[in-house]
Amino acid sequence: xxxxxxxxxxxxxxxxxxxxxxxxxxxxxxxxxxxxxxxxxxxxxxxxxxxxxxxxxxxxxxxxxxxxxxxxxxxxxxxxxxxxxxxxxxxxxxxxxxxxxxxxxxxxxxxxxxxxxxxxxxxxxxxxxxxxxxxxxxxxxxxxxxxx
Numbered sequence: 001x002x003x004x005x006x007x008x009x010x011x012x013x014x015x016x017x018x019x020x021x022x023x024x025x026x027x028x029x030x031x032x033x034x035x036x037x038x039x040x041x042x043x044x045x046x047x048x049x050x051x052x053x054x055x056x057x058x059x060x061x062x063x064x065x066x067x068x069x070x071x072x073x074x075x076x077x078x079x080x081x082x083x084x085x086x087x088x089x090x091x092x093x094x095x096x097x098x099x100x101x102x103x104x105x106x107x108x109x110x111x112x113x114x115x116x117x118x119x120x121x122x123x124x125x126x127x128x129x130x131x132x133x134x135x136x137x138x139x140x141x142x143x144x145x146x147x148x
Contacts, residue, residue: 003119004110008130012138015099016145022075022093024145025102028065034144037133050083055133057125059114061085084112102141104134 014021024030028049031038039060040052047067054060061084068088069078075093087108094101110116115126 002109003123004116006106006108006110006127006130008104008106008134010104010131010134010138012102012104012134012141013096013099014102014138014142014145016142018075018093018095018100020145020148021100021102021141022072022077022091024141025077025091025093026070026072030144034140035137036140037136053133055129057129059112061112065089081108084115085109086111102138 024034028041028051029043031041031051037053037055038051039054040050042050044050044064049065051063051065052060053063063081063083063085065079065081067077067079069076069090071077076090078088078090080088085108087106089104089106089108092103092105094103110119115122
């Protein structure tokens with residue numbers, strides 16, 4: 001088992017139409033306004049940004065995100081990640097019970113030295129940290145969209 005390799009899937013049900021959810025997810029520069037753990041997004045160009053994340057644990061993750069897919073018809077966004085994590089992330093938005101079902105998938109290899117050294121004893125804690133961050137993101141996006 002590679003202790004530094006992670007695969008996550010999160011599903012968010014949000015009572016907002018899918019196109020509105022997709023539009024919000026398509027604007028990563030707004031994420032820090034509704035997702036507390038997304039501390040900073042800085043656009044480099046139309047397809048690339050740097051991002052800084054910090055959740056409950058006392059470390060930041062700094063990534064370069066490069067858009068790999070943006071498909072409004074399929075309501076799918078996908079990006080590659082490099083930096084403290086190496087891999088990819090994908091959002092898919094679908095209609096669901098009068099609102100939207102948002103699926104977030106991520107596959108990543110940890111590159112940050114400290115986290116690599118703590119891979120075995122910290123793995124469960126890192127997974128819980130990710131789960132809490134995703135819950136906060138779901139709550140934040142829902143509140144953001146309902147307020148708009």
